[in-house]
Amino acid sequence: MENQLVTILRISTPQLGSLVKDKLEEIGIEVFFTNEGMTPGERYNPDEVLLKVKARQSEKAIARLLQLHKDYDLDKVKDDASFTGLRKILLPVKLSEDCIDLCKYAIGLAIKQNAEIKILYVYPDPNFNEPSRYTASWEKYVRMELKEAHKNAQQKLVDFSRELKNQVPAELFNAVKLHYRMLKGTPENVITAACKRYNPDIIFMGTRTTKNAEGEFLGKTLIKVIEQTQHSVLAVPLSAVFKGKEEINVLYSTDFYDSDNSSLNKLLKILEPVKKKIYCVHFDINNGKQHQEKVNELNAMLERDYSEYQIRCELFESDDLLKGIEEFVDKKHIDIISLSKVKRSGIYKFFHTDLVSTLISQANVPILIFPV
Numbered sequence: 001m002e003n004q005l006v007t008i009l010r011i012s013t014p015q016l017g018s019l020v021k022d023k024l025e026e027i028g029i030e031v032f033f034t035n036e037g038m039t040p041g042e043r044y045n046p047d048e049v050l051l052k053v054k055a056r057q058s059e060k061a062i063a064r065l066l067q068l069h070k071d072y073d074l075d076k077v078k079d080d081a082s083f084t085g086l087r088k089i090l091l092p093v094k095l096s097e098d099c100i101d102l103c104k105y106a107i108g109l110a111i112k113q114n115a116e117i118k119i120l121y122v123y124p125d126p127n128f129n130e131p132s133r134y135t136a137s138w139e140k141y142v143r144m145e146l147k148e149a150h151k152n153a154q155q156k157l158v159d160f161s162r163e164l165k166n167q168v169p170a171e172l173f174n175a176v177k178l179h180y181r182m183l184k185g186t187p188e189n190v191i192t193a194a195c196k197r198y199n200p201d202i203i204f205m206g207t208r209t210t211k212n213a214e215g216e217f218l219g220k221t222l223i224k225v226i227e228q229t230q231h232s233v234l235a236v237p238l239s240a241v242f243k244g245k246e247e248i249n250v251l252y253s254t255d256f257y258d259s260d261n262s263s264l265n266k267l268l269k270i271l272e273p274v275k276k277k278i279y280c281v282h283f284d285i286n287n288g289k290q291h292q293e294k295v296n297e298l299n300a301m302l303e304r305d306y307s308e309y310q311i312r313c314e315l316f317e318s319d320d321l322l323k324g325i326e327e328f329v330d331k332k333h334i335d336i337i338s339l340s341k342v343k344r345s346g347i348y349k350f351f352h353t354d355l356v357s358t359l360i361s362q363a364n365v366p367i368l369i370f371p372v
Contacts, residue, residue: 005032005052005154008061012048019072020051021179024064029057030161032154034182049181054158086177087115090200092122092191092225095160098238100167102206107168107176108242109234113273115201116177120194121160123153125184149184157182188224195229202270203233207360207367223357226341226369232266235360235367247275248335251328254282254313256294259372263340266370268309271336279332280313283324291315322358329365338368 011017011033021031032052053061091106093099103119110117126149127142157180165173183190195203205222226233252267254260267278280298284291298313318324329337341356356369 004055004151005034005158006055006058007050007052008058008065009051010048011051017049017051018177020065020068022177023068024053024061027060027064029053029061029064032157032161032180032182034154052154087113087202088198088200089113089115089117089202089204090120090191090195090198090231091117091204092120092187092194094123094187095121095156098206099160100164101238101241102204102236103164104168105236105240105242106204107172107178108244109204110176111172112244113201113270116179117204118179118181118198118200120191121153121157121180121182122187122190123149123156123182123184125149125186153182153184187221188228191225192228195231200231203229203231205233205235206238207235207363222360226356226371230371232270233369233371235369237364237366239364240366243335245335247277249332250276250278251325251332251334251337252278252280253325253337253339254280254298256282256291256298257340257372259340259370263338263370263372264306264311267338267368268306270368276310278309278311279328279334280311281316281328282313283321283328284315284317285319285321285324321355322362325359326362329363334365336366336368337363338370340370340372 009020011020017033024031030053033049034052087110089106089110091103093102103117106117109115126145161180181194183194191203203225205225207222222233222235248271250267250271252264257263264280280302282291282295292315295313295315302311302313316324316328318327325337328334337359339356339359356367360367
């Protein structure tokens with residue numbers, strides 16, 4: 001009972017949510033956000049969230065809220081941009097055993113990026129595959145099933161938040177803003193819908209590193225999110241550890257797309273706080289002479305427009321694209337692979353192997369994908 005979550009406030013603006021969360025956490029009250037837990041028949045508002053706390057801390061939280069009403073003009077807080085100045089990392093999870101390591105990596109990245117993390121717990125809708133039956137008894141059963149699933153999900157999220165706090169050193173945990181959000185539904189749909197509301201700088205997701213890897217949103221779900229969203233996705237192997245290096249080596253794989261310039265600007269913005277050396281590489285499988293001419297043109301453009309950065313374009317010959325990328329990663333000690341993913345038709349994907357899907361399943365370093 002003491003870990004049950006109770007709603008103490010409805011919030012419709014991120015500024016107000018950020019202020020209340022910070023003020024409650026200053027006095028040791030852990031905060032959770034959810035769109036759910038409504039009474040039957042109540043209309044769902046996608047722009048409104050419920051701020052929840054543990055039942056045993058509810059009286060203390062309400063007292064703090066009453067004091068905030070006296071100390072602040074909450075209408076002015078809603079328009080204060082200082083509460084939304086941080087970069088945003090969206091971390092969708094299923095709260096598996098692998099999730100703790102992903103969160104540790106995300107926390108290290110957030111500190112380096114001066115970013116907040118929204119941990120989005122997506123739990124399955126128990127009625128997703130159930131047939132529609134319009135009877136009073138069936139509707140009662142559905143409400144009971146939804147209520148039980150919601151209760152279990154809340155408990156799982158509370159347990160996870162406690163475990164994460166235990167495993168992350170206090171100086172790191174307290175150096176980053178963490179928000180917990182809980183939604184039910186199909187993962188790719190929930191995640192892409194959340195992106196439209198939250199507008200993250202990066203979607204942070206795990207990748208499979210062994211055939212037996214279980215747990216987080218891997219494989220098909222990750223690819224569907226990349227295909228459905230317009231936001232940059234950082235796919236991180238479950239075994240990866242954030243090293244916090246002073247300077248990192250980045251591989252940007254190019255096929256001379258028109259979108260390369262836009263993707264390069266996104267890459268520079270995301271990695272802005274970090275000292276970096278960027279290798280803009282075209283992997284030449286067909287030994288085409290015209291490719292060297294394009295590389296020369298790119299280098300001339302980089303020297304003219306990006307002279308303040310360490311960026312150089314080059315050809316790398318290989319008879320196999322994936323093997324070439326792997327060799328280059330080892331040769332140059334690459335820390336992050338980045339590339340653009342062009343959205344293709346279903347017919348094209350039927351006849352062609354998708355590089356991003358294959359690379360995600362095999363790479364041992366994080367991959368930053370820019371949907372174009």
